[in-house]
């Protein structure tokens with residue numbers, strides 16, 4: 001498995017992976033799968049924010065992806081990111097999610113971010129809860145019944161992981177710059 005930065009040529013696979021999870025799962029609270037143009041716009045937005053979108057390749061084929069986005073856009077949140085990970089339904093349970101998340105954590109720490117948030121769709125999402133727990137996240141709280149999809153009410157579980165020195169020190173620099 002290789003993990004590299006997402007490029008335009010990966011968009012079709014990214015769109016297909018996400019579309020399946022939107023249509024069949026409750027991790028995403030989107031209900032209509034976005035098309036490739038929309039995914040292209042999302043990739044461009046992440047890139048223009050200076051943030052990473054990684055793809056995991058197996059034998060050259062995209063099997064999963066993970067990107068980091070601002071948790072919130074207001075300036076005081078600038079040391080806090082949110083991750084999103086999606087793995088091809090037929091490639092789950094092979095370590096791809098863990099590998100992608102480890103790559104994202106490593107990138108975020110190296111670039112001076114201090115907190116990483118996961119907004120986990122659905123409190124029964126054992127895979128997402130598990131992959132984040134294994135990566136050092138803990139549960140901050142549950143927002144109950146805030147979503148309605150596939151005919152049922154859905155919770156959101158907020159998970160959080162400290163990056164680097166966390167709150168033990170004040171920031172040394174603006175986030176986004178690579179450490180020396």
Ligand SMILES: CC(C)(COP(=O)(O)OP(=O)(O)OC[C@H]1O[C@@H](n2cnc3c(N)ncnc32)[C@H](O)[C@@H]1OP(=O)(O)O)[C@@H](O)C(=O)NCCC(=O)NCCS
Nearest residue numbers: 027085086087092093094095096097098126127128130131
């Ligand atoms: C969540 C997701 C990204 C995990 O990816 P994955 O490649 O299957 O996960 P991994 O194989 O790396 O598993 C890592 C750990 O997560 C946990 N885990 C994974 N799947 C699990 C499951 N179905 N039940 C319980 N724990 C699970 C385990 O602790 C596992 O470690 P182990 O194999 O040593 O036991 C993947 O299932 C997925 O795309 N789900 C749908 C979308 C989603 O929920 N994304 C997260 C949005 S916040």
